[in-house]
Amino acid sequence: MPPLEVRPVRYRDLEAVLALLPPDEAGEAGGRPVQQWLDRLRRRFWLAKLAQFFSHPWHYQLAAQVAEREGQLQGLIQVSPINARRSAWQVDRVLVLPSGMEDLSRGETGSLLLRHCFQLVWEARTWIAEVDVSYPSALALYRQNGFQPLAQITYWQIPPEQLVELARGEPDLPNLLPVSNADASLLYQLDIAAMPPLVRQVFDRDMADFQRGILRSLVDQVQQQLNHQEVFQGYVFEPQRKAAIGYFRLVACRHGGEPHQAQLTVHPAYTWLYPEMLAHMARLAQRFPPQGIHLTSSDYQPEREAYLEQQGAQRRHHTLLMSRSVWHKIRESRSLSLDGLQLSEVLQSFQPTQQPMPGRFCPPGPQEHASHCHPHR
Numbered sequence: 001m002p003p004l005e006v007r008p009v010r011y012r013d014l015e016a017v018l019a020l021l022p023p024d025e026a027g028e029a030g031g032r033p034v035q036q037w038l039d040r041l042r043r044r045f046w047l048a049k050l051a052q053f054f055s056h057p058w059h060y061q062l063a064a065q066v067a068e069r070e071g072q073l074q075g076l077i078q079v080s081p082i083n084a085r086r087s088a089w090q091v092d093r094v095l096v097l098p099s100g101m102e103d104l105s106r107g108e109t110g111s112l113l114l115r116h117c118f119q120l121v122w123e124a125r126t127w128i129a130e131v132d133v134s135y136p137s138a139l140a141l142y143r144q145n146g147f148q149p150l151a152q153i154t155y156w157q158i159p160p161e162q163l164v165e166l167a168r169g170e171p172d173l174p175n176l177l178p179v180s181n182a183d184a185s186l187l188y189q190l191d192i193a194a195m196p197p198l199v200r201q202v203f204d205r206d207m208a209d210f211q212r213g214i215l216r217s218l219v220d221q222v223q224q225q226l227n228h229q230e231v232f233q234g235y236v237f238e239p240q241r242k243a244a245i246g247y248f249r250l251v252a253c254r255h256g257g258e259p260h261q262a263q264l265t266v267h268p269a270y271t272w273l274y275p276e277m278l279a280h281m282a283r284l285a286q287r288f289p290p291q292g293i294h295l296t297s298s299d300y301q302p303e304r305e306a307y308l309e310q311q312g313a314q315r316r317h318h319t320l321l322m323s324r325s326v327w328h329k330i331r332e333s334r335s336l337s338l339d340g341l342q343l344s345e346v347l348q349s350f351q352p353t354q355q356p357m358p359g360r361f362c363p364p365g366p367q368e369h370a371s372h373c374h375p376h377r
Contacts, residue, residue, distance in 0.1 A: 002070050004109065006116045009064040009076065014038060016073040017066075020095035065116055067109055073097075077113035079121065082128065084208035089121055091129040094141070110141045124326055126202050130319040139320070147322035151199050154305060155317035156295040157259070158278070162312040163293065166275075166282035173276050175237040179247075184210040186244035187235060194265050194299055202323045228254045232284050236273060246273040250281050256289030265298045274307040 017038055064078040075096040082088050096109045118127070129147060131138050158166070179187070187210040192200060212220075224231060229251050236246035245267040252260045262281055266273050285293060295313060297305055300321075309315075 004067045004069050004074060004112055006065050006067050006113060009066050013066055013073060013076075017076055017095070020073070020076055020097060065113060065120075067113055075109040075113055077110075077117060079117050081124075082203060083205050085204070085206065086123050087125045088202060088204045089117075089124040089127050091117070091127065094138075111145055114141075114145045118326060126204065127324045127326065128202060129322050129324075131322060133318050133320050142322050142324075145324065147324045149320055150202060150323040151196065151300045151321045152302075153300065153319045153321050154297070154315055155319070156297065156305075156308055156313040157316040158282075158293045158295060158311075158313050160290040160292050163282040163285050164290075166279050166311065167286050169275070169279040171276045171279040171283070173236055173280060175239065176234050176280070177237050179233045179235055181211045183235065183244070184208075186237070187247060190235070190244040190247055190265060190267060191298075193267050196300055199300055199321075228257075230254060232281075236270075236277070238270075243267075245270040246277055248277050248281055250284055250293075252285065252288050253291065254288060256291050259291050260285055260288075260293045262293050262295045263298065264295060266304070268299070268301070268304060271304060271307055275311055278308075278311050278313075 064076055066073055066077075067075040075094070077094050078092040079089050080092055082090050091114070094110050094113060118124075127147070128150065129142055130153065131142055133139070177183070184207045188205065188207045191205060191210075195203070220231075231249070231251050233247075233249040235244045235248075237243075238245045247263075247265045249263040250260060251262070264274075264277060264281075266277070281293065285291075294316065295308070297308060299305060
């Protein structure tokens with residue numbers, strides 16, 4: 001059988017990618033179907049191609065590799081960085097032909113695509129992947145390639161009727177402030193406090209991850225206009241500690257075609273903020289057609305997520321966050337190798353360059369020879 005070849009994705013590959021989609025399109029982390037991603041990429045392929053010349057996440061919409069055999073597409077993988085320094089990358093999706101699910105479980109096509117990305121992205125020190133717990137073949141694929149469980153993530157949904165109920169409350173958020181680049185250090189400290197130590201080490205974030213340049217802001221605004229979205233975000237400031245204790249981001253859909261997407265981060269010492277911030281987001285959602293909210297909590301703690309259930313949130317999706325460390329072997333050059341050096345060449349540098357000067361010191365010997373060593377005594 002001819003070997004598989006891996007190459008970057010092309011525009012003509014987008015139609016063939018449809019054959020790689022699972023029948024029910026399930027298992028996409030975060031509730032973003034592959035079909036939806038593919039449609040957007042097809043409509044804006046050349047715009048995303050242009051974005052390759054700028055430092056923007058749109059560049060990595062095309063950071064996809066495909067595996068083909070004799071011109072037939074067999075699989076696809078998409079990866080992207082998760083921090084500004086690009087030391088941590090994530091596997092967004094791995095797709096193979098439905099008829100090749102046996103290859104996926106054995107790790108042939110899927111492992112080939114993963115190993116290709118590991119070798120291609122040399123700046124990555126860690127890799128992460130979100131895997132649906134109901135897909136054992138995908139779990140086996142990542143385990144065979146060195147991924148280990150890191151944390152469990154739960155995606156939530158708040159139905160429209162519950163949003164109406166939450167919006168009736170008066171949120172007590174006197175220090176709710178808008179987000180700007182000047183607040184990057186506060187949001188960075190909140191992110192550190194909310195994440196478990198091991199997760200924080202893998203994500204390897206710094207203040208640059210919470211800042212947005214002018215070009216990126218302009219591109220995001222264009223993207224929001226094309227997707228008919230409006231973004232709200234803010235953080236709660238604690239004056240006594242001079243720290244951010246809560247953060248939210250709501251991406252609202254203006255025409256009601258899709259659920260709102262929300263992100264919520266709460267400091268573990270201020271769990272009373274959950275109902276207040278949910279009520280505030282529910283009030284913002286009332287400006288748009290009735291629709292629910294898909295919520296992602298970045299706390300990674302089940303005991304803290306229990307507060308979401310108390311406010312009527314429903315568990316929608318479970319994923320397992322897995323991570324893999326990468327150790328790159330440095331290729332040794334001929335000049336640095338010790339195998340080709342001879343012992344005489346090594347000792348040659350220790351040879352004296354001049355004749356030694358005679359001295360008056362003699363090693364200790366018999367008493368009868370002492371006079372020869374000290375003739376003037």
